[in-house]
Amino acid sequence: YDPTEARLSCLETPDLVARWSRAMERRDPRILALDDDTIILWFRDDDIDPTVMALDARTGETRWTSDPIGRHFADPVRELQQDRGMADLMPSGAAYIPAETVPVIGHHTIYLVRRTGEALAIDRADGHIVKWTQATTLDRVYDVRLHECALVLSGMQRGTSPSGRVDLVPRIRVLDPATGADVQTITPLGDVSPRWLVVSPLGHLAYGSVAGVQAHDLLSGAVIWSNRGYAVQDSLRGWLVRDHLVVEDQGQQLRVLAMRDGIASKPLPLPGRPDWSPIDLIGVGEYRESMVTLFEKRLVMFDDRWSLLGADIIVDDRSYKQVLFGDDRFVLLNRSNTSQPRDERGRRRMKYDYRLYVLSPDGRLLGDPSAMSIYDRPIVDATLLDGWVLLGTADHTRAVPVPVAP
Incomplete structure (x- = not known):
């Protein structure tokens, strides 16, 4: 674009x-x-x-x-003044924007959920066909997840707080994705809002908050297990990896919880290197039988038993931005330097230097990196496609051949 x-x-x-x-x-x-x-x-x-x-x-x-969403729902900021006393941040730390609509796409249906609680399902083959609408799901929607048998919304709903007052209280709402009908309303562990939540293919919902981590069956709402241990209280993020939960705890260490019982492991081992800090985690991904964790200055891999498999050995200045997975290798995007050189008119311009590294499935560096410089706007997204790396800034897309490994 x-x-x-x-x-x-x-x-x-x-x-x-x-x-x-x-x-x-x-x-x-x-x-x-x-x-x-x-x-x-x-x-x-x-x-x-x-x-x-x-x-x-x-x-x-x-x-x-699709038809204008306003045909089905009123002004999304109608209660903004009424809720002015509420914090304008969601539990994840992101801004709560009442007018924002979250799109979620299924096999045959596209779901549009407003932060103010309205929900709409349209046909994927013909967006003019409205399958169902819900005028009120929650009063505030923070998270939306889709499973083949459930549409899961996490947020706040008017109800009675533990102190006995009528107030906005945390709730998780489970809807039938085919009809929009209510399936379950779940009160989160400790009656506090989840900071993160995941839905497994087997129909289990797991979430983390200040109170700990808890898992439910989506259809019955029954609690499968609860872990209120200090190690997982106030966890920052969670990922589903090979039927396990990988959780970033409050100390920014990674722990693994089995989805069957919720027992937490000790912190996963990380390489002891003086040139990087293990508290700058960007994200967690799955590649073949390995778990890949991307930090700002290091990429670390774990095997299928959660033992340390290895880490990259790149010694350049590093500020990793993204890892792109291919069939037989993956590509690491690194912003190696930022400067403000003068152009031919003497004006200073932002210059971003990037390098692309090709790594083997076990994390070994393959060949020499590919270097490039981009002016004015940094890369905000990248993808790997048929031998090309597509790098997108706010105003253009650049295509770079994947560096050829020896």
């Missing part, structure tokens, strides 16, 4: 020849889903009236555009 000309282009691999290019009336599309037949885009340039659009992947022609 070219924001300067407001044009969307579809390129063919392996040569990145344009298949089609078209002007877009709305700006800054985000891809919700794509395959060889259909591209589904999300436009949130207007928070009050976001739009879903489906394009023919072969021609770029519009198949359908």
Whole structure:
């Protein structure tokens, strides 16, 4: 997408020849889903009236555009003044924006959930078909997760607090994704809002908060296990990896909890190196049989028994931004330097230096890195596609061949 000309282009691999290019009336599309037949885009340039659009992947022609969400719901900021005393941050630390709509895409349905609690389900094949609406799910929605048998919303709902007052209290709402009907309303552990939550393929919901970590059966709402141990209280983030929970505890160490019983491991071992800090965790991912943890200055891998498998040996200046997984290797994006050189007119411009490293499945460095410099705007997203690394800034996309390993 070219924001300067407001044009969307579809390129063919392996040569990145344009298949089609078209002007877009709305700006800054985000891809919700794509395959060889259909591209589904999300436009949130207007928070009050976001739009879903489906394009023919072969021609770029519009198949359908969703109707204005305002046809179904009132002004999303209608209760903003009433709730002015509430904190404007969600438990995760992100800003709570009442007008924001969260899109979630399923196999046959697209769900649109407002932060103020309204929910709408439209048909994925024809966005004009509304399957169901819910005028009120929760009074505030912080998290949305989708399972084939449940749409899970976490947030706040008006009710009686532990002190006996009528107030906004934490709740988790489980809806039938086919009809929007209520399945369960769950009171979180300790009656405090979850900071994070995950849903497993087997239909188990797990979440972490100041009170600890707890798991429920989605359909019955029954508690499977609770862990109130100090080691997992006030955990920061959680990921589902191979039917286990990997939790970043309050000390920013990683622990593993089995989904069957919730017993927490000791902190996972990390390499003892003086040139990096293990408290700058960016994220956790799965690659083949390994778990990959990306820190700002180090990539660390664990085997299927959670033992330390290895870490990268890159000695350049490091500020890792993203790891991209391929079939037989992965690519590490590093911002190695930031400076403000003068251009030919004597004006200072921001310059961002990047390097791409190719690593083997066990984390070994393959070949020499590929270096590049980008001016004015940093890379905000990257993806790996058929031998190319696509690097996106706020105003353009650059395609770089994957460095060839020896």
